[in-house]
Amino acid sequence: MAINYYKGRICLNVLGGSLKNAEEIYAAAEKHVVVGVLSANYPDVPSAVEDMKKYMDVLEGNLSVGLGGGNPAQWKAVADIAKEIKANHFNQTFSAVGWTRANVGCEEAHINSLVSPSGKPGFVKISTGAISSKCQDPVLAPVDTAIAMIREMGGNSIKFFPMGGLKCREELKAVAEACARNQFILEPTGGIDLENFREILQIILDAGVEKMIPHVYSSIIDKASGDTRIEDVKKLMEIVKELV
DSSP states (O other), X not given: OOOOOBTTTBOEEEEXXXXXXXXXXXXXXXXXXXXXEEGGGSSSXXXXXXXXXXXXXXXXXOEEEEXXXXXXXXXXXHHHHHHHXXXXXXXXXXXXXXXXXXXHOOSSSEEEEEXXXXXXXXXXXXXXXXTGXXXXXXXXXXXXXXXXXXXXXXXXXXXXXXXXXXXXXXXXXXXXXXXXXTTOEEEEBSSOOTTTHHHHXXXXXXXXXXXXOOBOOGGGBOTTTOOBOHHHHHHHHHHHHHHO
């Protein structure tokens, strides 16, 4: 089963705190969701693969294999997991997209490419890898060029992270407009909550983006249990339905 966008436009991405939580999220979002499980939560790739197989079953493949807070050091863990787990969604740094596409061995899996705000609307930081992210001088690229490079590497979308909610509103707008021009999927990520979710989605929809996968993580997680709050998932879906 492929990623299930609501009315062909929006699919949620939220974290699963447990197998039961993931199953409940999937039902609450009416299957319009990819549920994130972070590679950083496991001591090694074999243990991640063993556990993620269970998530694949309950989510009908709609598992999102995550880095863990956009941690570039996890790039190889995600790429190695892709050899064994044919999930519908993978999170990856810009420079490791091609490695991951080769490892997953199919065209169907969705692989995003992490690029970051640059401080300059119309440009994104593409030096988001484990080594390049530590360089003193970051590499900035026009969004349209970054999209072309992601396509060449076998990627399917821009993961724009960390946004800080609406702190980089003008940059988000420019990224969305570029995605619309290039018929490319956008994944806004970082600081999204129930208060700003509607406005962020509206900016992206107004730009004409065809498909998006908004990531809503820590703001809807119960700190005591570590689970994503099911009622909040339902609230997110209500907003999606109102907008699309």
